[in-house]
Amino acid sequence: MGKTPSAPTLNDVAKAAGVSTATVSRCLNSPDRVIETTRQRVMQAVESLGYTPNFAARVMAAKRSFTIGAIIPTMDNAIFARGLQAFQDQLREDGYTLLVSSSAYSPEVEKEQIRALVARGADGLLLIGHEREEQIYQYLEKHRVPVLVAWSYAPERLQPSVGFSNKGAMRDLAHTVVDAGHRHIAMISGILQGNDRAQNRVSGVRDAMRSRGLDPAALTLIEAPYEIEKGASAFAELMSRAPRPTVVMCGNDVLAAGALREARSRGIAVPDDVSITGFDDIELAEIVSPALTTVHVPHREMGRKAAQELIAIVEGRSEGQSVCISTTLVTRQSLARPSGR
Amino acid sequence: MGKTPSAPTLNDVAKAAGVSTATVSRCLNSPDRVIETTRQRVMQAVESLGYTPNFAARVMAAKRSFTIGAIIPTMDNAIFARGLQAFQDQLREDGYTLLVSSSAYSPEVEKEQIRALVARGADGLLLIGHEREEQIYQYLEKHRVPVLVAWSYAPERLQPSVGFSNKGAMRDLAHTVVDAGHRHIAMISGILQGNDRAQNRVSGVRDAMRSRGLDPAALTLIEAPYEIEKGASAFAELMSRAPRPTVVMCGNDVLAAGALREARSRGIAVPDDVSITGFDDIELAEIVSPALTTVHVPHREMGRKAAQELIAIVEGRSEGQSVCISTTLVTRQSLARPSGR
Numbered sequence: 001m002g003k004t005p006s007a008p009t010l011n012d013v014a015k016a017a018g019v020s021t022a023t024v025s026r027c028l029n030s031p032d033r034v035i036e037t038t039r040q041r042v043m044q045a046v047e048s049l050g051y052t053p054n055f056a057a058r059v060m061a062a063k064r065s066f067t068i069g070a071i072i073p074t075m076d077n078a079i080f081a082r083g084l085q086a087f088q089d090q091l092r093e094d095g096y097t098l099l100v101s102s103s104a105y106s107p108e109v110e111k112e113q114i115r116a117l118v119a120r121g122a123d124g125l126l127l128i129g130h131e132r133e134e135q136i137y138q139y140l141e142k143h144r145v146p147v148l149v150a151w152s153y154a155p156e157r158l159q160p161s162v163g164f165s166n167k168g169a170m171r172d173l174a175h176t177v178v179d180a181g182h183r184h185i186a187m188i189s190g191i192l193q194g195n196d197r198a199q200n201r202v203s204g205v206r207d208a209m210r211s212r213g214l215d216p217a218a219l220t221l222i223e224a225p226y227e228i229e230k231g232a233s234a235f236a237e238l239m240s241r242a243p244r245p246t247v248v249m250c251g252n253d254v255l256a257a258g259a260l261r262e263a264r265s266r267g268i269a270v271p272d273d274v275s276i277t278g279f280d281d282i283e284l285a286e287i288v289s290p291a292l293t294t295v296h297v298p299h300r301e302m303g304r305k306a307a308q309e310l311i312a313i314v315e316g317r318s319e320g321q322s323v324c325i326s327t328t329l330v331t332r333q334s335l336a337r338p339s340g341r
Numbered sequence: 342m343g344k345t346p347s348a349p350t351l352n353d354v355a356k357a358a359g360v361s362t363a364t365v366s367r368c369l370n371s372p373d374r375v376i377e378t379t380r381q382r383v384m385q386a387v388e389s390l391g392y393t394p395n396f397a398a399r400v401m402a403a404k405r406s407f408t409i410g411a412i413i414p415t416m417d418n419a420i421f422a423r424g425l426q427a428f429q430d431q432l433r434e435d436g437y438t439l440l441v442s443s444s445a446y447s448p449e450v451e452k453e454q455i456r457a458l459v460a461r462g463a464d465g466l467l468l469i470g471h472e473r474e475e476q477i478y479q480y481l482e483k484h485r486v487p488v489l490v491a492w493s494y495a496p497e498r499l500q501p502s503v504g505f506s507n508k509g510a511m512r513d514l515a516h517t518v519v520d521a522g523h524r525h526i527a528m529i530s531g532i533l534q535g536n537d538r539a540q541n542r543v544s545g546v547r548d549a550m551r552s553r554g555l556d557p558a559a560l561t562l563i564e565a566p567y568e569i570e571k572g573a574s575a576f577a578e579l580m581s582r583a584p585r586p587t588v589v590m591c592g593n594d595v596l597a598a599g600a601l602r603e604a605r606s607r608g609i610a611v612p613d614d615v616s617i618t619g620f621d622d623i624e625l626a627e628i629v630s631p632a633l634t635t636v637h638v639p640h641r642e643m644g645r646k647a648a649q650e651l652i653a654i655v656e657g658r659s660e661g662q663s664v665c666i667s668t669t670l671v672t673r674q675s676l677a678r679p680s681g682r
Contacts, residue, residue, distance in 0.1 A: 050480045067461065075416070075441070076426045078422070081416045081422070084416050085443065092450065097442065099461070101440060102441075104426070116438040121461065142391055257624075260628075261627070283598075287598050287601075287602055287625070288628055
């Protein structure tokens with residue numbers, strides 16, 4: 001805990017308030033069991049010494065830090081923002097503080113951050129997706145730090161997950177696309193390596209093609225990092241292919257927003273010349289013009305439920321239950337029948 | 342550090358590798374001063390024990406955790422995302438891990454999180470804006486945790502800041518607005534209470550009005566949380582006022598995007614019927630239609646410089662230098678001369 005020379009202890013507070021450490025502990029954990037004048041004296045000592053009651057005391061009582069760590073792939077856009085804020089809101093209601101790290105989609109960085117959070121005493125970790133070195137899960141088990149996976153639902157895995165079926169959600173959207181009459185389908189996917197959510201979204205499109213009698217190998221696929229710029233340049237590349245796709249399905253709304261921007265700057269009308277779809281239904285999806293047909297992910301619900309489940313595990317009330325969150329299709333203006341049909 | 346029963350120590354690594362703890366420390370801190378075979382043996386022990394070399398060892402050597410904390414007001418949109426990612430990238434290059442918390446614009450929550458990060462051993466803190474209880478700064482000083490303020494430049498304050506002049510940037514934009522012929526100016530500001538950046542942006546607009554001979558008290562002002570929905574409803578309210586403003590200056594791009602959305606849904610043409618401006622120049626600003634005239638904040642530059650300065654302070658190489666980042670005006674389609682002139 002770093003600054004030991006100056007960090008006041010439970011003992012210091014007890015001395016300053018003229019009470020036992022047990023009384024200080026009771027004041028912090030069950031204040032209604034302490035008479036008011038004592039409680040006031042103790043809280044005054046807590047305040048004047050700068051003691052950190054919110055967990056330091058509870059750690060001693062419960063061997064817990066009341067700190068939860070979360071490692072998300074990026075903070076650079078809004079994909080994880082909303083779900084994470086809800087995750088934090090729920091943690092806070094239950095008395096836990098959230099510390100977040102961003103791995104910039106690097107497994108190496110994620111590994112360092114997992115170790116950092118474990119060494120900082122995190123009671124539990126939220127990770128995104130299941131795909132990572134087995135060794136990391138062993139490391140977490142060795143240190144008895146429970147982990148919950150979100151943004152992905154995979155009940156067959158050892159680690160519990162609170163998320164949605166990336167494959168199923170994208171398959172539903174792709175069915176709608178094919179049923180609208182599209183045969184030349186292109187996809188701008190996130191980088192597939194190390195990202196099981198992105199892999200499953202591609203599988204979902206291929207599944208839908210297959211089930212509608214199209215050749216899944218005919219899918220034109222480009223991978224791009226989840227950035228507006230990258231979505232724009234991938235879209236430019238797709239428009240130079242022959243035959244030109246009549247629809248571009250994007251791995252998420254950020255890529256789709258980039259594709260839309262590029263279409264506008266090239267004078268390509270959406271959806272008249274080409275349709276574009278997204279995934280996530282972040283605020284961006286409704287704001288771009290035309291508004292995006294996309295998959296709505298209830299990020300807040302997922303964040304809240306993930307927090308509830310992770311706390312239940314940390315507090316020994318659950319062995320780790322996986323929860324499947326339902327996504328829905330949102331039909332807006334960016335998808336239409338292909339022209340010339 | 343929480344999980345002591347299972348967490349391996351420097352001693353465990355030394356034993357497993359058959360070397361002294363000093364050698365382990367040297368391997369981790371100055372690997373080039375150790376012969377390769379020894380280094381390999383030590384690193385193997387580090388790996389197999391799951392020892393956390395990135396800071397645990399260096400903490401022992403340097404009393405540092407190589408962890409930096411940052412508390413931002415919200416993760417729920419992109420305002421802080423880009424700058425924070427750059428802040429983290431720079432920290433990482435210098436061997437530090439970043440842990441982030443979001444206060445949801447609540448001073449109470451921020452206070453808890455500051456204590457949590459201090460208790461978790463953070464070497465230094467990044468905070469947004471200067472305005473908070475004096476007591477918090479005293480607490481940080483007592484625990485010898487240096488703090489750097491970003492998103493605001495205030496060299497007169499005790500705590501060093503790496504940021505920009507919110508007032509000056511908004512004043513420049515407001516000059517352009519007035520010079521385009523606007524006299525009925527409205528502003529949708531962020532919530533002013535406890536937010537010195539928002540306060541300074543309003544002052545900037547008033548300064549510009551005064552310097553152009555307009556009455557600053559004539560500014561129609563609505564406060565709204567930085568959310569698209571809130572920007573939309575504030576815009577709706579402004580459109581019902583008489584005389585109707587010819588321009589709506591927004592405290593940031595998120596509010597402006599909401600205003601644009603509401604204008605579109607009401608059939609109000611931007612900029613023909615009413616002009617709208619933003620602040621920040623996040624990606625959203627370029628994607629909405631019409632694209633936003635706004636203030637470009639070089640978020641990445643600010644994030645990088647903030648990290649460099651904070652590390653210099655933590656490592657005792659700087660007493661704390663404030664750095665002023667230049668913003669620029671970005672002229673796009675959402676601002677024009679008022680109609681009927």
